[in-house]
Amino acid sequence: MREKKGETVLITYATSGIGYELGRLFAMNGYDLILVDADSSDLKKTSSEWMKKYKVHIETFSQNLSNPDAAEHIYEWTMERQIPIHFMINYADFQLSGSFLETELAQELEMIQVHIATFTAITKLFIKQMAERRKGRILQVASTAAFQPRPKLAVFHATNAFILAFGQALDNEMKDYGVRVNTLCAGPELSQVKWSAREEVPTWLSEVPMSAQNIAEFAFRRFLDEQDKPLIIPGMKNRLLARSVQFMPRKMVTKVVKKMDEGKGESGD
Known part of the structure; x- marks a missing residue:
């Protein structure tokens, strides 16, 4: 593991889900933190709990990532305090499901703002100072949704596909500057899904839900190691599924995931 003394990690959506669990792991291992979330x-x-328990320095900044100026506000705030960012975790717990004919356009545009516009802007701003130092690491958090289209989750899957392509391209581009960009594509979280449709779908095509804690522990280890593995997918079955669907006809993939989606809808998700 890297030398952590004096290194600061910026984490968005830091008080829930994978963002919270990753923050806890960084604090546990002695990293200073900047936590960003909408709820002050x-x-x-969260910061009081971790500072008391792990004896690390933590600063917080309240900001809603759906604000078009969110990335600039976060960047300017860190610059005013002269806090260099060594690691950045771009995470947003934002999902919207339903028929595209019935979902609210405002919510879909908000998701696009968070997953695409804000992620792009915050990466652009902080990656420049990392490149100047010739050292830094960014984790873009997406999901296995990035690997296939899904009816009734069309915008969510499309924005995750952007995060994956963006992260993989940047990692290749930034290697010469000493900066690495990893992309985490996690499967479904146990707290978020019900699997009543499992019997309708071939077993080998069913994603394996994991807890946010287990996802974060796997991602944390992979993120800090020195291996050249920009893509992080927790769970062997999820890794196999993500790779296998790339070789399947898109029509078949869409049909299968539609069945999964319909089953979850029947279960009240």
């Missing part, structure tokens, strides 16, 4: 009370609670 959750930020205060």
